[in-house]
Amino acid sequence: MKEASFEAVTLSALEAMSVEELDALPYGALGFGPDTIVQRYNATEARMSGLDPSTVVGVPFFDAVAQCMNNFMVAQRFVDEPQLDEIVPYLLTLRMRPTKVRLRLLADPGMPRHYILIER
Amino acid sequence: MTEKSSEEQLLEFLYACPVGLIECDLAGDIGLMNPHAMQHLLPLAGPRDASNLFAAFEQHAPELRSLAATYTPATGKICDGHRIFVDLGRGRRTQAPTVLACTIVKLGPDRLMVTLSDISHQVVQEERLRQADTWFATLLDGVNAYASLALTSDGQIASAGACFTHQTGHDNAAVVGRHLADILANDGTGGDLQLNEQLEIAGRDGWHLQEGWQNRADGERYWCQRLVVARSDGDGLEPTGYSVVLREVPRREAAAEDMRRLLTCDHLTGASNRRHFANVMEREHAHWRELRQSLSLIVLDLDHFKAVNDTYGHPAGDALLCKVVTACAGLLPPRGIFARLGGEEFGALLPRHDQDQALALAEQMREAIAALHINTQHGALTATASLGIATLDEAGGSIDTLIKLADERLYAAKNAGRNQVYRPQACAA
Numbered sequence: 001m002k003e004a005s006f007e008a009v010t011l012s013a014l015e016a017m018s019v020e021e022l023d024a025l026p027y028g029a030l031g032f033g034p035d036t037i038v039q040r041y042n043a044t045e046a047r048m049s050g051l052d053p054s055t056v057v058g059v060p061f062f063d064a065v066a067q068c069m070n071n072f073m074v075a076q077r078f079v080d081e082p083q084l085d086e087i088v089p090y091l092l093t094l095r096m097r098p099t100k101v102r103l104r105l106l107a108d109p110g111m112p113r114h115y116i117l118i119e120r
Numbered sequence: 121m122t123e124k125s126s127e128e129q130l131l132e133f134l135y136a137c138p139v140g141l142i143e144c145d146l147a148g149d150i151g152l153m154n155p156h157a158m159q160h161l162l163p164l165a166g167p168r169d170a171s172n173l174f175a176a177f178e179q180h181a182p183e184l185r186s187l188a189a190t191y192t193p194a195t196g197k198i199c200d201g202h203r204i205f206v207d208l209g210r211g212r213r214t215q216a217p218t219v220l221a222c223t224i225v226k227l228g229p230d231r232l233m234v235t236l237s238d239i240s241h242q243v244v245q246e247e248r249l250r251q252a253d254t255w256f257a258t259l260l261d262g263v264n265a266y267a268s269l270a271l272t273s274d275g276q277i278a279s280a281g282a283c284f285t286h287q288t289g290h291d292n293a294a295v296v297g298r299h300l301a302d303i304l305a306n307d308g309t310g311g312d313l314q315l316n317e318q319l320e321i322a323g324r325d326g327w328h329l330q331e332g333w334q335n336r337a338d339g340e341r342y343w344c345q346r347l348v349v350a351r352s353d354g355d356g357l358e359p360t361g362y363s364v365v366l367r368e369v370p371r372r373e374a375a376a377e378d379m380r381r382l383l384t385c386d387h388l389t390g391a392s393n394r395r396h397f398a399n400v401m402e403r404e405h406a407h408w409r410e411l412r413q414s415l416s417l418i419v420l421d422l423d424h425f426k427a428v429n430d431t432y433g434h435p436a437g438d439a440l441l442c443k444v445v446t447a448c449a450g451l452l453p454p455r456g457i458f459a460r461l462g463g464e465e466f467g468a469l470l471p472r473h474d475q476d477q478a479l480a481l482a483e484q485m486r487e488a489i490a491a492l493h494i495n496t497q498h499g500a501l502t503a504t505a506s507l508g509i510a511t512l513d514e515a516g517g518s519i520d521t522l523i524k525l526a527d528e529r530l531y532a533a534k535n536a537g538r539n540q541v542y543r544p545q546a547c548a549a
Contacts, residue, residue, distance in 0.1 A: 068158035
């Protein structure tokens with residue numbers, strides 16, 4: 001499972017994963033389209049955030065789910081950089097508590113979805 | 121489908137709430153906050169601690185800490201819609217908010233509830249409304265009390281009414297074809313915009329209004345509102361000419377002066393605030409582009425200030441900050457300004473100062489600070505500062521580079537042992 005680690009997993013590998021495989025990852029993973037509408041939201045992330053995936057999928061990610069990432073440090077980067085693979089230390093508000101995390105931002109012009117991986 | 125639990129509903133509500141909500145203790149340590157609050161806090165905090173409210177705002181609103189500390193009632197509103205001007209740099213200006221409103225309520229002996237919201241658009245609208253108000257007042261109050269002129273696109277007077285003669289003492293027929301800026305020339309020592317600068321802004325925004333001293337032909341000064349409106353024929357974006365309205369008005373009274381001070385000064389020390397500093401920097405930058413007179417920046421940071429607060433307490437630290445401002449502001453040249461840029465960080469902008477002059481002034485400031493002495497109940501408090509300077513010429517005319525260069529030199533002064541001014545030639549030697 002080394003190739004599925006937080007640092008090593010590729011965007012195409014994430015795209016190829018089934019729902020069950022995505023859910024089994026030890027870190028949070030979510031995928032959204034160019035319109036920021038959430039299409040994939042794995043079980044690990046649902047557990048961390050306390051949100052039911054069914055209420056998150058279909059919702060604009062930065063406007064309604066993760067406003068804390070709606071700034072030039074995260075959201076703007078997906079707008080500015082079509083090709084993106086970077087790990088940034090970040091502070092999230094999981095269940096409203098400031099929580100130090102690492103984010104991995106993934107985008108590729110050839111892929112239908114962008115991904116954000118969240119490691120607590 | 122199962123019914124959502126109430127906890128899930130509450131979480132969804134808090135995740136989606138478009139207002140920042142924060143709960144913290146009196147020291148600012150955040151216990152709970154929603155994502156919207158973090159969206160604003162994180163970019164402001166930079167390398168500082170974003171999980172402490174006061175640390176995160178140290179740079180942009182250092183007054184929050186003292187507002188909370190000096191609030192004595194057990195419960196109640198510490199501030200309501202307190203405006204925080206944020207400037208995250210040029211590249212980020214378009215997306216990022218520029219004004220946040222902050223309300224702090226004290227809920228108990230060690231519990232604060234804070235809300236944050238972005239009111240940038242509201243502030244822009246207020247500004248427009250205020251300008252529009254003054255504009256209409258200018259036109260409606262006493263039809264004879266204003267002088268109107270038409271200018272060509274390069275500032276030449278195309279026509280001037282009889283009122284112009286009456287108000288300024290210059291013959292309205294004789295001034296046609298001359299540059300208005302030459303006729304209305306003032307000494308340029310105040311913070312007022314020059315006419316050419318006003319034309320530039322009016323060309324960009326449609327209009328610009330300012331109040332300031334104006335000279336009549338016989339040299340008498342009077343207080344005057346000067347409105348510049350850009351005219352265009354509709355096709356091109358470039359203005360084809362300008363209309364200028366001059367209106368003699370009573371000098372603004374104490375209340376307006378208070379409001380101005382509130383908007384431009386740091387709450388604690390009375391130094392210029394960050395926002396005013398940024399505005400003046402933009403204005404002087406425009407001067408530099410046109411006139412190429414030197415412009416220097418000093419950045420100054422008190423050494424080991426955190427230890428001062430920890431050892432002598434925040435009130436002593438605050439007193440020190442005030443003394444630093446008094447000492448340094450007294451050394452400024454006529455058009456220079458001294459501003460508090462963050463907690464213990466200050467900046468001095470020095471128009472018409474080259475590198476040598478700025479270095480000499482920085483050295484004077486360093487000496488003045490090292491000579492400060494405050495008696496506290498924990499003994500005598502003294503301080504030192506590290507300083508960096510840079511000139512706009514060195515920075516190739518970029519304000520961002522100017523700030524970066526001065527900052528780097530400030531840190532070089534820190535690394536070289538503090539209590540000193542970093543000397544660029546020392547590293548070249």
